[in-house]
Every structure is written in C-alpha cells, then in structure tokens.
Amino acid sequence: MINKEFKEELCINCGSCAVNCPMGLIQMTDFPKMAEGSEMMCNQCGHCEAICPEGAIGSANSEKSEYTPINPQEMGLHMKFRRSIRKYGDKHVEKEKLEEIFDIVRYAPSAGNGQPVQWIVFNDPDKVNEIAEASMESMREISKTDSPLNDMIPLASFVEAWENGMGTILREAPCLVVAHAPKDNMLSVGDGMIALTHLDLALPSFGLGGCWVGLFNIICNEDSELRDILGISPENNMIYPFMVGYPKYQYHRIPERNQPDITWK
Numbered sequence: 001m002i003n004k005e006f007k008e009e010l011c012i013n014c015g016s017c018a019v020n021c022p023m024g025l026i027q028m029t030d031f032p033k034m035a036e037g038s039e040m041m042c043n044q045c046g047h048c049e050a051i052c053p054e055g056a057i058g059s060a061n062s063e064k065s066e067y068t069p070i071n072p073q074e075m076g077l078h079m080k081f082r083r084s085i086r087k088y089g090d091k092h093v094e095k096e097k098l099e100e101i102f103d104i105v106r107y108a109p110s111a112g113n114g115q116p117v118q119w120i121v122f123n124d125p126d127k128v129n130e131i132a133e134a135s136m137e138s139m140r141e142i143s144k145t146d147s148p149l150n151d152m153i154p155l156a157s158f159v160e161a162w163e164n165g166m167g168t169i170l171r172e173a174p175c176l177v178v179a180h181a182p183k184d185n186m187l188s189v190g191d192g193m194i195a196l197t198h199l200d201l202a203l204p205s206f207g208l209g210g211c212w213v214g215l216f217n218i219i220c221n222e223d224s225e226l227r228d229i230l231g232i233s234p235e236n237n238m239i240y241p242f243m244v245g246y247p248k249y250q251y252h253r254i255p256e257r258n259q260p261d262i263t264w265k
C-alpha cells in the first residue's frame with residue numbers, strides 16, 4: 001500500500017485487502033489503512049491493489065483485467081509436452097520475442113517478493129560458441145587434474161566428443177541465458193530456479209524451446225574466469241545457465257515419467 005493512492009470514496013469496506021496482505025499490515029477500521037509504523041514491512045507485492053474489486057487502491061490507470069484460467073487439459077498438455085531441447089534450428093531468436101518472454105517471467109514468485117534475479121542474454125550463436133569453446137578449454141584442463149569432478153563426470157570424454165565436432169556442452173544453441181543474483185540474498189538461488197522454470201514453461205508458446213545446462217554450470221562453478229567471460233559481477237552468484245532457440249525437431253509423443261511419489265496423510 002506504500003506510495004499508493006487510497007481512495008476512500010471507492011472503498012466498499014469488503015476487507016479483501018486486509019485479509020490477503022501477506023504481512024497482515026492492513027487494519028480494518030472505518031476504512032482499511034496501514035497499521036501505524038508498519039510501512040517498512042510492506043514487501044510491495046501489490047496484492048491489496050490487485051485484489052480490490054473497486055480499484056480503490058493504487059493509481060487511477062491501473063486497469064482491471066479479466067482472466068479465465070486455462071482449462072486443466074490445455075495446461076496439462078502444455079506442461080507435459082514441454083521438452084528439453086538439444087538440437088536447434090538456424091533461425092535467430094528475435095530480441096523482441098525474448099523481451100516479451102522476460103516480461104512474463106518477471107512475474108515469477110520470489111521469496112518476500114524480493115525479485116532478485118538478473119539476466120545476461122547472449123543472443124548470438126557466435127558468442128555462444130565462443131563460450132562453449134572456453135568451457136571446453138576449462139574442462140580439458142580439469143580433466144588433466146586429479147579433481148574429484150573426474151570421478152563424477154567423464155570430462156575427458158566430453159572434450160573428446162567436442163574435438164570430434166560434436167557441440168555437446170551448449171548444443172550449438174543460438175542463445176544462452178544466464179540467471180544470476182546478488183550473493184547477499186540468501187534466498188536468491190530458489191528464486192532464480194523458479195524464474196528459470198517460468199522461462200522454460202513460457203518458451204513453447206512462442207515456438208521456442210530450451211534446456212538447462214547443468215554441465216556448463218558445474219564447470220562455471222570450478223572456473224572463475226568463465227564466470228568473468230559471462231560478465232557476472234563479483235557481487236553476484238551465477239544461478240543457472242539455460243539454452244534457448246527454435247527447436248529443429250518436433251516431439252510427437254509425451255515420454256513416460258515415474259508415477260508421483262506421494263504420501264497422503
């Protein structure tokens with residue numbers, strides 16, 4: 001409610017703003033108002049403004065939007081058909097499309113509405129390839145050491161595959177997205193993974209697809225020079241890299257997955 005115009009003349013005193021405030025900061029007297037001295041605790045989530053049926057909170061131009069949820073069949077198909085894409089077509093990913101997608105992704109939930117996630121986007125296949133080369137170089141160096149990573153991942157085999165012309169690590173993707181966030185936000189890793197999940201889920205609606213890049217993430221965690229190449233500031237942690245592009249192939253079926261392991265109580 002901070003910095004938001006509050007119009008008593010429109011308020012019908014329904015109390016929905018007070019009941020839904022995550023911090024319980026709105027008191028119902030004659031009209032809802034912020035509890036004395038509680039402004040500092042407001043996390044600016046905007047729920048009071050969004051839930052008010054009369055538009056009594058917020059700026060005059062905040063429009064009422066109608067929304068009917070997607071039906072379960074469509075939602076289920078959308079989520080089950082989403083795939084990790086490992087072969088991309090040559091088509092360039094339009095910057096405007098990415099802007100539109102990030103405009104959706106910015107609505108991902110975050111702890112305390114902290115919204116700490118920042119993005120670096122390499123939307124140039126040559127740059128992505130340079131990054132892949134640098135990570136392979138790093139992998140080659142690590143594969144020659146007695147790093148315990150070699151017991152977990154066959155790094156030497158990945159390097160060999162790369163040398164044989166297989167663009168394994170970043171899959172010759174035309175676009176690489178890196179989520180990062182300030183180190184001093186202890187909750188940002190979860191927030192970043194959630195934001196990336198929203199990105200992953202949004203892409204197919206735009207004809208795009210993507211894939212998390214765990215291997216590249218591991219190598220970046222080992223090699224600070226790689227993080228420098230990505231342009232992540234020393235104050236920030238890399239959260240996860242994610243490839244994006246137009247899928248070269250279409251999936252025709254939904255692969256099987258484990259049944260949910262649920263303990264009902």
Ligand SMILES: Cc1cc2nc3c(=O)[nH]c(=O)nc-3n(C[C@H](O)[C@H](O)[C@H](O)COP(=O)(O)O)c2cc1C
Binds near residue numbers: 084216
């Ligand atoms: C955190 C995370 C890291 C991943 N890292 C890689 C990776 O480095 N390379 C890759 O090809 N796929 C990677 N994947 C994709 C998984 O292999 C994929 O999600 C899984 O096989 C299921 O396939 P689906 O996403 O198409 O349902 C990763 C997925 C997640 C969630």
